[in-house]
Amino acid sequence: MGGYLYEAISAVGETIISNKQMLTDLDAAIGDGDHGINMARGFEAVKIKMQALETENDIGKILKMVGMTLISSVGGAAGPLYGTAFLRAAAPSQGKTQLDVETIGLMLEAAITGIKERGKATRGEKTMLDALEPAYEAFMEGAKADKSVLACLEAASEAAQQGVEFTKTIVATKGRASYLGERSRGHQDPGATSSYIMLQTLVEFLRR
Amino acid sequence: MGGYLYEAISAVGETIISNKQMLTDLDAAIGDGDHGINMARGFEAVKIKMQALETENDIGKILKMVGMTLISSVGGAAGPLYGTAFLRAAAPSQGKTQLDVETIGLMLEAAITGIKERGKATRGEKTMLDALEPAYEAFMEGAKADKSVLACLEAASEAAQQGVEFTKTIVATKGRASYLGERSRGHQDPGATSSYIMLQTLVEFLRR
Amino acid sequence: MKKVINVPEQVVEEMLQGMVLAHPQYVKRVEGFEVLVRANKPESSKVALVSGGGSGHEPSHAGFVGRGMLDGAVAGAVFTSPTPDQVYEAVKAVDNGKGVLLIIKNYSGDVMNFEMAIEMANADGITVDKVIVNDDVAVENSTWTIGRRGIAGTVLVHKIAGAKAETGADLAEVKRIADKVINNVRSMGMALDSCTVPAAGKPSFVLDDNEIEIGMGIHGEPGTHREALRPADEITAHLVDKIIADMPLVVGQEVAVLINGLGATPLMELYIVNRKVATLLQEKGVKIAKTYVGNYMTSLEMAGFSISILKLDDELKELLAAPADTPALVQF
Amino acid sequence: MKKVINVPEQVVEEMLQGMVLAHPQYVKRVEGFEVLVRANKPESSKVALVSGGGSGHEPSHAGFVGRGMLDGAVAGAVFTSPTPDQVYEAVKAVDNGKGVLLIIKNYSGDVMNFEMAIEMANADGITVDKVIVNDDVAVENSTWTIGRRGIAGTVLVHKIAGAKAETGADLAEVKRIADKVINNVRSMGMALDSCTVPAAGKPSFVLDDNEIEIGMGIHGEPGTHREALRPADEITAHLVDKIIADMPLVVGQEVAVLINGLGATPLMELYIVNRKVATLLQEKGVKIAKTYVGNYMTSLEMAGFSISILKLDDELKELLAAPADTPALVQF
Ligand SMILES: Nc1ncnc2c1ncn2[C@@H]1O[C@H](COP(=O)(O)OP(=O)(O)O)[C@@H](O)[C@H]1O
Ligand SMILES: Nc1ncnc2c1ncn2[C@@H]1O[C@H](COP(=O)(O)OP(=O)(O)O)[C@@H](O)[C@H]1O
Ligand SMILES: [Mg+2]
Ligand SMILES: [Mg+2]
Numbered sequence A, B: 001m002g003g004y005l006y007e008a009i010s011a012v013g014e015t016i017i018s019n020k021q022m023l024t025d026l027d028a029a030i031g032d033g034d035h036g037i038n039m040a041r042g043f044e045a046v047k048i049k050m051q052a053l054e055t056e057n058d059i060g061k062i063l064k065m066v067g068m069t070l071i072s073s074v075g076g077a078a079g080p081l082y083g084t085a086f087l088r089a090a091a092p093s094q095g096k097t098q099l100d101v102e103t104i105g106l107m108l109e110a111a112i113t114g115i116k117e118r119g120k121a122t123r124g125e126k127t128m129l130d131a132l133e134p135a136y137e138a139f140m141e142g143a144k145a146d147k148s149v150l151a152c153l154e155a156a157s158e159a160a161q162q163g164v165e166f167t168k169t170i171v172a173t174k175g176r177a178s179y180l181g182e183r184s185r186g187h188q189d190p191g192a193t194s195s196y197i198m199l200q201t202l203v204e205f206l207r208r
Numbered sequence C, D: 001m002k003k004v005i006n007v008p009e010q011v012v013e014e015m016l017q018g019m020v021l022a023h024p025q026y027v028k029r030v031e032g033f034e035v036l037v038r039a040n041k042p043e044s045s046k047v048a049l050v051s052g053g054g055s056g057h058e059p060s061h062a063g064f065v066g067r068g069m070l071d072g073a074v075a076g077a078v079f080t081s082p083t084p085d086q087v088y089e090a091v092k093a094v095d096n097g098k099g100v101l102l103i104i105k106n107y108s109g110d111v112m113n114f115e116m117a118i119e120m121a122n123a124d125g126i127t128v129d130k131v132i133v134n135d136d137v138a139v140e141n142s143t144w145t146i147g148r149r150g151i152a153g154t155v156l157v158h159k160i161a162g163a164k165a166e167t168g169a170d171l172a173e174v175k176r177i178a179d180k181v182i183n184n185v186r187s188m189g190m191a192l193d194s195c196t197v198p199a200a201g202k203p204s205f206v207l208d209d210n211e212i213e214i215g216m217g218i219h220g221e222p223g224t225h226r227e228a229l230r231p232a233d234e235i236t237a238h239l240v241d242k243i244i245a246d247m248p249l250v251v252g253q254e255v256a257v258l259i260n261g262l263g264a265t266p267l268m269e270l271y272i273v274n275r276k277v278a279t280l281l282q283e284k285g286v287k288i289a290k291t292y293v294g295n296y297m298t299s300l301e302m303a304g305f306s307i308s309i310l311k312l313d314d315e316l317k318e319l320l321a322a323p324a325d326t327p328a329l330v331q332f
């Protein structure tokens, strides 16, 4: 499963890298036009770092490396936020070589708490949290209903997608887009979008 | 005739001002794109200065004023050259209130000599001299044949026009266009053009 | 995209190399990091000042490393906050026992990355404090947002806090002065034309032939609104009004003025703007003690400018007038 | 045309007013003329230096008026040589009995207008001499042309001749030094994009999206040729080659380097260029004693840059390092 996670993260990285332009364009509309560039640079760095971990089985170790690498290569707002998220997700998975619904739920919770502590944002401020929090809730509902990892993640991804849609309807009050005020309405948040496509990639990965 | 000259110069000024864009465009192609702007600024200044001379009859005085005004308002290469030309033309017409073919011939000669002394150019270097020298020669041929002022000036203007055409075929070796070398070939010289349209305006003025 | 670069991925690295090659008397590289520090350690121990942010604002920030201003500057990717490890290296390189003050522009990313660096340095036992510059009045300050952006006024923070640090003042004192500048400086800008981030390859925004952007940020972020191009005096008056509405100036108040070019605006136009700013201030009985006109906090090749006004008291005035010796600002 | 101006006819006047308002400690206006001179007369009598030319090259020339550089600067219309009466006023304003040296860039118009001013001043009994700067190697020097253009190297003439004048040297000596700089400085430039003369209202030339102009002048004059955009290092190597082909540099030669932005090129790119210039020179065993990087002799908002290399001997090196205190160049 370590190798499995390794591949899952590679898939997430490829998705981010191939959506570099789309994420950048979204950011250009309401931010400074670098979200895709930053994230792609981060996952390029992760790719290189991961080579050394190909035989690593401890999921926590892999996630920690991903978090540290994102922190030291993404920069901007997304770097500390996603970096912290992966670092925090590493804790519940520390020493594990397999993931179950319960652990993934804890990982998501820890990641989101990390993002909130670091960024001091809450849901509804037009940030990645508007994708991630609904995703977490949907995941936990699935968990309560004893669904499979895939089913839980499918629900999470769908909720994230709706969260992205929701960001179009609101005004940003955190992040660079908040400087736009009303002008930010009508645009979808780049960070929420990158969160959603990462979750969706996991879903597609598990479906294979 | 003082008033007559006053009107002639007004007409020349209007021609330059209304050809500002054309002369500037010609200069943009092989120079720095300011010939029309400079000349128009000069003749705007002449217009203002001339108001004080409306009752002046001494042609030399009027021409001297025009020369001084051009020198202190045109700048660039054309300012000192045309300014000197008018100043020099003022000498043979000093104290005169009427102009005949002989005087005009002397004025043209003095003007051209002034331009050559100031600019150290000779014919064939793609400058205003390529319009003015042929114009002068044509004028003198007319004078030799005892033609009228108008006829002599018609011949001069036609020769100037041919001179302008000729400048298209040669490479500039004086003035800003000389930095272009071969690239200046094919373009007509802005200074030769302004010289020609001034002469042609005089012709049209006399025909009225 | 037309730029004098080699490859977009290398612009920051090559720029830093070019800076060190140009100004070896002022700056040197912290090997392996996007960090420039003073070529020579200050003669006596002093509070060290570190600033930085995304690249593309040159001469900010490394252009202000030198005596009387910064001790170190961290260069992120273009328009992207540097990462915490880079900031942390700068802090380690410049600390000489009296503590380090970080001068941060108020962007979520910058604040988070610099704060993480502080956590790292504190864990190492280095005393680090921070100030956050938020001078841009284009953005409404409300409890619902993260506050205003930091723009060109930051350079005045570098200048004045740098002069204070040079006096041997302790960290708390230097921070007090830096905060005093921040509390008394307001800025606002406009753009005629966008910049192009090398890695993006196309303009960050597109304006019509007759359209300008008011109150945009220095990273190509959109501003408060777009409007038709107006005469320089009208645009200038509008920006000054916005600044003064936020920070009223009484008769007799002394100020410093910074007319900052964003990269592609000729100095000619900046002076035309300054003419109007000075006239407006003089009409209000405000005294201009010092004026800077030039490219201080740019936005790559953005066309446009910002106006910063700093209210001075005797303390700030004296520190502003103090010597500085850096690649981009020399005063004596 | 998008510019921060009021009306095209007023740009020079308003710019001069804005300069005086910004830098009253450095410059003052000769009333009624487009002439700025030092705000304070030099302490002791010295040879006075006057430069000038068309406007649009800011900070050249008035930005270099001050101690250690120029005494006066004459501003013509945009890109158009000032008229003789303006130059003559500057000469009269700065002369303090030791004579005046005019620093002229080699353009027919500038040379003629400045020469007429010399005739006027000589008639008044003021001793005036001139030097003509012709550093642009883009243009072939031949007896059939009026010689090379003067471009950014002119600033180094201001700096060094200005330092010499400050020593109290007589006119012949100052002229000798100025000519020595002229004989040892070579420059060449390239453009990515044209400038727009305010009165013309449209770009002086138009380049394709991928096209650059090599060896253009600083007034939007076309250059030697156009070519496809290449990486910065290749363009830089080409310009350096042209300079060195004209002025060979031996191993151990000391030089000064000026990487001059034409107005719209970000400092980031200028440093990337400097990186390559410094590397190339170092490879040739040439020693760089001093580097300037920035906008010194601009061409309104033209995008592009020029490289100037000045061969130094001990005399030039010392004078280059001497203090200067002007709006646009401060050294101490
Ligand atoms: N305080 C915050 N909390 C959560 N997410 C945030 C916060 N600030 C910004 N973001 C997210 O980061 C995204 C922008 O990331 P990026 O463009 O990489 O950084 P920057 O804004 O520094 O250029 C936004 O779309 C938003 O989703
Ligand atoms: N040395 C010279 N002798 C005669 N005419 C000249 C000389 N130099 C330039 N000219 C003329 O001046 C014209 C350019 O004038 P203008 O554009 O006003 O000045 P500048 O070249 O200084 O911008 C040229 O087209 C040419 O006809
Ligand atoms: Mg962004
Ligand atoms: Mg011209």
Ligand SMILES: [Mg+2]
Pocket: A032, A034, A076, A077, C079, C080, C081, C109
């Ligand atoms: Mg960013």
Ligand SMILES: [Mg+2]
Pocket: B032, B034, B076, B077, D079, D080, D081, D109
């Ligand atoms: Mg001209």
